[in-house]
Amino acid sequence: MNTLTYAIITLATFVTMEMVTWLTHKYVMHGFLWVLHEDHHQPGYEGIFEKNDLFFIIFATPSILLFYFGIKPELNYLFL
Ligand SMILES: [Zn+2]
Numbered sequence: 001m002n003t004l005t006y007a008i009i010t011l012a013t014f015v016t017m018e019m020v021t022w023l024t025h026k027y028v029m030h031g032f033l034w035v036l037h038e039d040h041h042q043p044g045y046e047g048i049f050e051k052n053d054l055f056f057i058i059f060a061t062p063s064i065l066l067f068y069f070g071i072k073p074e075l076n077y078l079f080l
Pocket of ligand 1: 025029030037041
């Protein structure tokens, strides 16, 4: 592939992920998982963590698993 192809793929990935992020925030975090996200929009909560921090775990877990199984193709049989 040439440089232009890489640039187009990078730009398309960025735009797609921005759309996914916007949709996730609007319909998941402000939807059925509002109970976890609500404290993020309310200033003055107690403690250093908020329930919203659980989203880091929720969103990071599939990414970690995809990276892990992506670099260990011999383990892909687990998903077949
Ligand atoms: Zn929000």
